[in-house]
Amino acid sequence: MKSATMQQLYRDTKEMLDLQETGLVRHAREVATLDASQYTDEAQFAAEQKRIFRRLPLMLAASCELTETGSYKTMDIAGVPVLLVRGKDGVARAFLNSCTHRASPVAKGCGKAARFTCPYHGWTFGREGNLIGIASRENFGDINPDNYGLIRFPVHEQSGLIWAILDPDAPSDFSEFLGEFTEMLGGFGFENWHFGQRTTLEGANWKLAFDAHLEFYHLPVLHRETFGTEIGNAAQYQYHGPHFRLRHVGKRSEASVPDSLSVLDGLSREDWPMEPLFSGEWILFPNVSINGFFQGGRGVIISQVFPGDTVGESVTIQTYLHESPQNDEERTAGTELTEFIAHVVRDEDLPMSRDQQHILSSGLQKSVQFGRNEGGLQHFHQWVEHCVSTDEKQPLAELVATAPDIP
Numbered sequence: 001m002k003s004a005t006m007q008q009l010y011r012d013t014k015e016m017l018d019l020q021e022t023g024l025v026r027h028a029r030e031v032a033t034l035d036a037s038q039y040t041d042e043a044q045f046a047a048e049q050k051r052i053f054r055r056l057p058l059m060l061a062a063s064c065e066l067t068e069t070g071s072y073k074t075m076d077i078a079g080v081p082v083l084l085v086r087g088k089d090g091v092a093r094a095f096l097n098s099c100t101h102r103a104s105p106v107a108k109g110c111g112k113a114a115r116f117t118c119p120y121h122g123w124t125f126g127r128e129g130n131l132i133g134i135a136s137r138e139n140f141g142d143i144n145p146d147n148y149g150l151i152r153f154p155v156h157e158q159s160g161l162i163w164a165i166l167d168p169d170a171p172s173d174f175s176e177f178l179g180e181f182t183e184m185l186g187g188f189g190f191e192n193w194h195f196g197q198r199t200t201l202e203g204a205n206w207k208l209a210f211d212a213h214l215e216f217y218h219l220p221v222l223h224r225e226t227f228g229t230e231i232g233n234a235a236q237y238q239y240h241g242p243h244f245r246l247r248h249v250g251k252r253s254e255a256s257v258p259d260s261l262s263v264l265d266g267l268s269r270e271d272w273p274m275e276p277l278f279s280g281e282w283i284l285f286p287n288v289s290i291n292g293f294f295q296g297g298r299g300v301i302i303s304q305v306f307p308g309d310t311v312g313e314s315v316t317i318q319t320y321l322h323e324s325p326q327n328d329e330e331r332t333a334g335t336e337l338t339e340f341i342a343h344v345v346r347d348e349d350l351p352m353s354r355d356q357q358h359i360l361s362s363g364l365q366k367s368v369q370f371g372r373n374e375g376g377l378q379h380f381h382q383w384v385e386h387c388v389s390t391d392e393k394q395p396l397a398e399l400v401a402t403a404p405d406i407p
Contacts, residue, residue: 005183009277010269012238016247017261025234025249027372028407034368034381036360039205045311048206048384051392052286053078053307057156057163057174059288060084062302062321063191064160065110066092070127073110078307080166083107083116083150087128092157094164095129095150106150116150125150158182160190176397181240185290187278188300189323196299196320196334199342203305203350204357206287206314207384210305212349213281213289214376216248222352226344237375239406242383246376247280259292283376285383296334298323301341312357316350318342378407 019026038044061073061084072085074097081097083106097105099118106116106125115132117124124133129150134140154165156174159182163174203209212218216235219227234249257263259279264272275298282290287305292298299322308314320338322330359365370377382404390399 001186002183005180005186008180009184009187010272012245013261013264013272013277014269015238016236017264019236020249020261025373026236026375028370028375028378029372031372032370032378032381032407034370036363036365036367038381038384039208039357040311040361040363042311044388045205045307047388049078049307051390052384052387054080054166055170055392056286056387056396057165057177058286059161059284059302059304060094060164061092061162062160062193062195062319063092063157063162064193064195064321065319066162067195068112070112070114072107072113072116072127074105074107077166079309081105082153082164082166084162084164085113085116085127089128092155092162093127093129094153094155094162096153096168098151099123099125100131100148100150159186160188160193161185171395173396176400177242179241179243179400181243181282181284184240185282187274190300190321193321193323194325196322197338198320199318199338201316201318201342201346201350202308203314203316204353205312206305206307207381208353208356209314209316209350210287210289210380211377212345212353213303213305214246214283214380215374216246217371217373222348223344226340226348234373235376237379239379241400241403242285244283244376244379245280246283258294258298283380285380286387293337295337296322296326296330296332299334299337301338303345312361316345318345375407379404382407 058077060075065073066084066086069086069088072083075082083095083097084092086092097107099106099120101118101121101123104118104120106118115124115126122135123131126132129152131145131148151168153168154170154172156163217233219231220229220233232248235246236249238245259275261276261279263276278292289303290300292300299320302319302321304317306315318341320334322334326334386404
């Protein structure tokens with residue numbers, strides 16, 4: 001990790017410790033109002049698909065999901081079928097999951113393959129996307145296979161995470177948008193972690209589904225049966241460009257929890273262990289949250305929230321990663337953790353977002369309010385509007401340079 005990145009982690013942690021010492025909770029400057037149509041309008045939804053999900057770098061997978069040559073994963077994102085695959089050269093690539101003959105998907109699900117053969121007419125593609133076989137070629141006609149490889153998207157792999165821009169003509173310029181935040185995530189060492197399991201959940205509008213990841217205000221109310229009523233509802237936010245972190249106010253549990261800031265009590269900075277520096281929830285704009293846990297050993301659950309087929313639908317993918325190989329007891333604990341988090345989101349968060357969707361779709365409630373204690377929500381929706389209101393061809397460096405103010 002770069003020295004400057006390490007220093008930023010230290011600064012973030014020191015800031016949190018100072019805030020805890022004073023008991024100060026930093027709030028947004030004012031209450032913000034968002035038009036209800038942001039969750040229900042078809043034109044808004046189409047603009048988000050075009051100017052966010054087909055324009056910005058999207059975190060699509062952890063590196064450890066594609067560990068071996070030929071490992072692949074398929075996804076459907078904002079109407080774009082995607083094939084991620086690890087080549088023989090070790091490079092992760094992303095393609096449009098479509099045969100260049102007649103637009104049939106060449107892969108489904110996840111797995112490992114030496115090649116990808118279209119199930120319609122048998123055209124075959126290599127792991128690097130090149131067309132290597134045309135069925136009955138002597139009858140098909142004379143074409144140059146080099147011109148008919150899979151359509152390729154720009155890809156960037158960093159900090160054990162894989163990003164892609166779902167525009168084949170976009171420049172491979174990820175650094176300005178990802179910034180130091182991605183470098184900070186490198187301290188987790190995800191490239192050496194292990195894939196556990198994946199859960200897929202269906203919900204309402206993608207922003208309603210993602211909003212629940214961006215504040216703690218609802219925790220002791222909506223999640224009173226799962227997290228209990230004593231859990232804190234206040235968050236400290238630390239912003240890094242379009243991305244941010246949020247952490248509980250107060251010392252999150254006793255020092256026996258390895259990432260608790262309480263672990264740092266009485267220690268000079270030179271003696272700080274690494275885990276507390278990565279505590280809290282990490283939000284990657286536009287649609288990813290990363291939460292750390294220690295049941296079953298150190299692990300994280302990465303939640304990706306994607307738009308569904310309509311404005312009122314979304315898909316949440318929860319991916320559990322663990323730092324070290326697990327024994328049977330740890331594996332059981334990890335499974336129980338993932339099932340519990342899936343239950344919280346599937347049976348508490350997402351039903352609430354569906355109820356919100358139903359009410360807002362009536363057109364009778366014209367707006368929603370984000371409190372001063374919900375700065376992360378304000379920040380997120382300001383960035384959504386910033387992206388949607390600018391030309392999709394604007395370079396990402398300019399998009400970041402003209403960023404909205406921090407709430």
